[in-house]
Amino acid sequence: MSRDVAVVGVGYSEPESFTDYRFSTQSKEEQAFTAVTNALDHADIDADDVDATMFCTVDGFEGTFRVERTLEVLGLGNDVPVLSVNTGGTAGGSGVKVAHEYIASGKYDVAVVYGSPSFDSVVEAQPVMNTNADPLFERNFVTAIQMGALPSSGYMEISGATEEDFAEVAAKNYRAGARNPYAHRNEERTVEEILDSPMVCWPLRRAMTCPVSSGSAAMVVVSEDIATDVRDNPVWIDEIDSTSNTFWTGYRTYDWFPKLKELSDQVYENADIDDPLEEFDVAETFNPYIPFEMMEYEALGFCEKGEAKHLVRDGVTDRDGELPVNMSGGTLCTNSGICASLSRHSEVVLQLMGEAGDRQVEGAKKGLSHSWGANLGQFHQMAIFSTER
Amino acid sequence: MADELDPSVQTDAINAEYKYPFHWDLDFSLNIGEDNRKFFEGMEEKRILGKKCPDCGATFVPPQAVCVECYVETDEWVEVEQHGVVESYTACFFEFEGLPEPPYITAAIRVADSDICMLHFIDGIEYEDHDELVEKLHKGTEVEPVWADEREGHIRDIKHWEPVEK
């Protein structure tokens, strides 16, 4: 048995909670209650009707191995499983996939996926992130920023993409973030300002890397009968899948994301997508380090390998372009925590519901979301959403 | 442009009345297994060892116990040439806990004919800023190891790699 599955509700914690994690004052329980309540209200579904929950985070940041404790606020009965999902930066997307598979199978009817404000509670995020690399060999030479910089630098060498191209993509994200009340960074920045920001790790300047953010997200995923019952504009999950690389980063290609290309080929074949640039109306991709967005255009088939610079220079992925990408402001501007990987999916859902506020792309009917996670892209996650099934 | 809080500002220093600091002090000791033990023993003797896959013939430096492509155990040890090629690199200009004083270069280095890369530092290049560095270091630059005088069976027994004098 396999049933169609839809998203019927999306909720975030309060706009003010999308801030530098050091300014955050709410407890994890308070943020979870707000985001989950907002998602359930948006879906017009009672907490009593939820029959499975997925808690998504990266464990080390939470200061406990009982990370899923915050979902106690759902007030669930004895028979509701709370499943903890940790696949690094793809944890939120993996949570949606788990929810999708459970509901498609007929096992459950209503699932809540929750993306934690992971970073709230660390004093410094970098030493925790550093535990993500192999301890004997690789941890001695890198922290998270090098994991972003190594493929970015290699990509520049093979593609001819420039610092100015990266700054253009970043400026597009800042413009988008300025329209999003749930963006941590919500002021526009010019290409010049971005190129003036300090060089952290070649070729990544501070304004090209995500900050450490607070804020949480929740999503309500349901079976087909419930979807059409609770709202007129459910968003259907056409296809959702994930892939894994080795834990060791020594196996990676250091100049783009071939594993994501393999995944997107498979996902597009399953979903009958021939020309993603033409067929999608909106896309959200994982861009905590801004050059990733360009590598992702190529791996996601928006253009040939090495050609993303032309999409950027021609404005193809800007608001008024053929395929607006990251109209939320992306991971760069919205939230860098695990909420970020669920937000890629929730933002596409809001676009397809026509409820994305100032960031709405008019008439969006089909959208793509992607997330990237763990040490140098150990994981990739993709989903295709549609207004029709 | 929007001002952002400096990375050096501690979270406890902001909205302190909402914070409850605690410390999680845990020690770990990993079992490294036979292959890693043997590799590090080689490092003490200034030798770089790899392992080969019996099915596809791939060489792994550092050694891998299993070829993930073929899903078979590697079985043949080889001592490889002390020569590497840079696949990608980055120079870091900010200080991070547990890493060297900036600036320093981290690279993915393909050692000898290895199918995988080793992450390590590159030094021995003079540069004032990134513009000067990118003129001097590239994907494909050949490098060789510089060994530490005191070695203790650790990946840092190689102090760093540096470009081969041509």
Ligand SMILES: [Zn+2]
């Ligand atoms: Zn093999």
